[in-house]
Amino acid sequence: MNRPSIHFDIAVEQAFDFLSPEYAELFDGSAATAFQHPLWLHSLYTRLASHAGADALVVVVRHRATRALAMVLPLLRVRHGPIRTVEFADLRVSDYLAPVCSPKVFSQLLADESACAEIRCLVGPFDLLRMTKLPDGRLPIENLLDAPRRVAMDTNAYATVLVAPFDKWRASAMDRSYQKELAKKYRQLQKKGALSFSCCNDSASVLEALDVMRKFRGPRFQSQGDGDLLQRPEYYGFYSDVAVRGLGDFVRLYAMKMDGEVIAAVLGLCHQGSFLVIMSAFDIAGYKSQSLGALMFEQVAKDCIERGDQMLDFTIGDEPYKKLFGGQPSPMWTVTQAGSTAGAIALFALKQAPWLKLAAKRVSEFRLLPTRSSTPAR
Incomplete structure (x- = not known):
């Protein structure tokens, strides 16, 4: 039997309060990402977990001497058919996953063999x-859990460094011909009516923009996978809750309007000088040749620079438009470990998935199977 740590008290707290002052203090001093923010995790556990059939597994570590929080591991137990999995609190809404802990305390935990054994x-x-969607250069969760080394995912995250003034950033980040193309399309768009761009500043404007986003995204993702998350009541409730409660501090929702009607919107999170894009929607049918998405992101970048942000983070996904705005790729990582024979079989199947996708693609090229693009549902 393992001896308990003499420095840390460790327990599972299924009803952990992510809105508590002690968690806010831990989060502010941690190396966690925006997707471990108090509001984000509170809404994820209370609004999404039960719908997904997931059970909270919140590992809480406290300093024994002071009872102050040392680390929180926001995990879930999820059953995928017969396979029992343990994973980060994600449920398809988070782009970056990490322990909530400072680098200093994390190193202390790694040096405490008893603490590591208790956590495992x-x-x-x-x-x-x-454990997927691990950002580059973050705390090595695999060392804490005695899991195999992380491996690169088949997708990257993209972010562009912002510099003031806006014209200087645009000149350095965007190709000159693309700048001219967007300027021309913006002038064309202005001729269609009264065009405006703003950041939503109250719950009414937030809910209006989210409703329009749901309308625009429905047809776009209808034939891809299981559709757009916003079409599902529990996910719409999640995003609405986070957007309304976090408005002005943690969340920004940008809207472009034509004659008072929303034609484009971008939802994102604010964290440590970065604006992280998590969802966007555009009236593609009404403005087919206007490049609404590109024009919208250009305006978002301008507003972020004026607010003093240092980074515009397009988050995970290899969509080509991100490079057009100076987005630089950053690798994403995953850690997997089998805990049973069934898990080993499932892990083997997961590792073969890229080969299966490649095989399907090659067959489709011979017109034996219909081709199908894979665009993320978020």
């Missing part, structure tokens, strides 16, 4: 441990 015991049992 509380995380189990599982058939499959699956």
